[in-house]
Amino acid sequence: MRLRLLPLCAAVVLAGCAGLPELPPMPDPVAIGETTAAPTPTSGTTTLSPDGFRTTERVAVRVRNVGCGGVSTGSGFAVSEDVLVTNRHVVAGADTLQVSTYDGQDLLVDAAGAAVVADLAIVRTRSALPAAVTLAESDPEVGDPVEVVGYPGGGRLTSSTGTVLGFDEDPLDANAGQIVVTDAAAEPGSSGSPMYDSSGLVVGVVYAATQDGTWSLAVPVSTLHTMLDQASFDDDVPPCE
Amino acid sequence: MSERPNDPAGRSNHAPDHGRPADPDQTSRQTAALEREIDLALRRADDATLGRPVRRRRPRWLIATAVVLGLALVAAGALATYLWQTTDEWMAESGRLETVATGLADERDELTGNLDQAQRDLAATEEQLREAQDRITALAEEKALTADERELARQVAGNVVSVANQLEVCVRGQGQLITALEDVEAYDPASVSEFARQVADACNQALAGSEEIKRQLGIE
Numbered sequence: 001m002r003l004r005l006l007p008l009c010a011a012v013v014l015a016g017c018a019g020l021p022e023l024p025p026m027p028d029p030v031a032i033g034e035t036t037a038a039p040t041p042t043s044g045t046t047t048l049s050p051d052g053f054r055t056t057e058r059v060a061v062r063v064r065n066v067g068c069g070g071v072s073t074g075s076g077f078a079v080s081e082d083v084l085v086t087n088r089h090v091v092a093g094a095d096t097l098q099v100s101t102y103d104g105q106d107l108l109v110d111a112a113g114a115a116v117v118a119d120l121a122i123v124r125t126r127s128a129l130p131a132a133v134t135l136a137e138s139d140p141e142v143g144d145p146v147e148v149v150g151y152p153g154g155g156r157l158t159s160s161t162g163t164v165l166g167f168d169e170d171p172l173d174a175n176a177g178q179i180v181v182t183d184a185a186a187e188p189g190s191s192g193s194p195m196y197d198s199s200g201l202v203v204g205v206v207y208a209a210t211q212d213g214t215w216s217l218a219v220p221v222s223t224l225h226t227m228l229d230q231a232s233f234d235d236d237v238p239p240c241e
Numbered sequence: 242m243s244e245r246p247n248d249p250a251g252r253s254n255h256a257p258d259h260g261r262p263a264d265p266d267q268t269s270r271q272t273a274a275l276e277r278e279i280d281l282a283l284r285r286a287d288d289a290t291l292g293r294p295v296r297r298r299r300p301r302w303l304i305a306t307a308v309v310l311g312l313a314l315v316a317a318g319a320l321a322t323y324l325w326q327t328t329d330e331w332m333a334e335s336g337r338l339e340t341v342a343t344g345l346a347d348e349r350d351e352l353t354g355n356l357d358q359a360q361r362d363l364a365a366t367e368e369q370l371r372e373a374q375d376r377i378t379a380l381a382e383e384k385a386l387t388a389d390e391r392e393l394a395r396q397v398a399g400n401v402v403s404v405a406n407q408l409e410v411c412v413r414g415q416g417q418l419i420t421a422l423e424d425v426e427a428y429d430p431a432s433v434s435e436f437a438r439q440v441a442d443a444c445n446q447a448l449a450g451s452e453e454i455k456r457q458l459g460i461e
Contacts, residue, residue, distance in 0.1 A: 051373075051374070051377070052370045052371075052373070052374050053374060062385055064385070064388065064389060064392065066392045066396070069396070069400075069453060069457075070393065070396060070457060071389050071392045071393045071396065073385075073389065096392075098388065098392070100381065100384070100385055100388070101381075102377075102378070102381060103377050103381055104377070104380055104381030104384045104385070106388075151385075154385070154386070154389065155382055155386075156378045156379060156381070156382035157378055157381070157382075
């Protein structure tokens, strides 16, 4: 009887061992915790240049008008490698136009032309401009944040921010159509400054400010598009105002 | 000793006889059973005669219980062996993972230190960049303002030359006019009057130029 049980016991033991589960492999530990992805360069008009200046600053130029019995200054911005936009009254009556960049480089001016229906002018430079802006396709809307970058008072390059307050008729009658009113600060010398939206696209060109400088008036970008399509460097620069 | 039945006819002495013929197969099985019992009884009698212990048949439930207990014991042993083995493997795995975790912690500490240092370097570099940008902007402004003054001075110088020329015309004309007025009868009065008007225009232009220069220079 005992001999007969031995094979049975062996079979039970083997069957039991065969039925036991295999030891599952344990995964290797991994580092846990917060990880920060490396910043990736962004593209667009607000990217930094190797010298750390934003594109919105690099495109801004200072325009010096020598004529009309004196020297006056204004602002402008590059729309291509050799064309910049400013106000008509900035270049009016100029015997000589002199353009300098954000880093103090002087650029040779080749020709200038002014629009008839708006306080806008284009200036062609013989030297290459550092960078160029991208124009927005449409005008800004009320409440949109804006930034004005220019040379108020003929001083250093500065920027001011504000929001679009609305659209109105031009109190100076320098522009046909409506103009943009913002609460971004501006003062003499800011004329011709680009007005950027939050994406860094140009949505207007500052041409005037209220007496206390708290509000600025700008030509909307739709008018600028029209002007760029129609303006020519053969157009006469207006006389002294 | 009991009497051993030996019926040559093959019929059992216990089989009832009711006058019916007996079944041969059944009779044969009963006969075989009786023979086994008789054989067993004889063997026990022999054992008793010879002084050997009487062999008794074990109960079936006892055998079954022993078998079950045996199987349970074997299974428990196998399970214990398995658990022992898995415990050893898990302990080894735990030790390995602890080593890896310690290495990762050291690596993390080192990386954290490097990151802190890199962030400090970045902050210092950004500060230097801001200072450099401020310096560039200030120098650009200074250069622009200097150029403004240069152009203004150039314009003032041109105006000064113009005013000087106009003053020269004015002074010369006034001298000529004084000479003419000293001998006024020798000149046509209308011509003298026209000449005086031209001299006055020249002097007025010189005065206006002078005022413009004062304005450009900020002199009231």
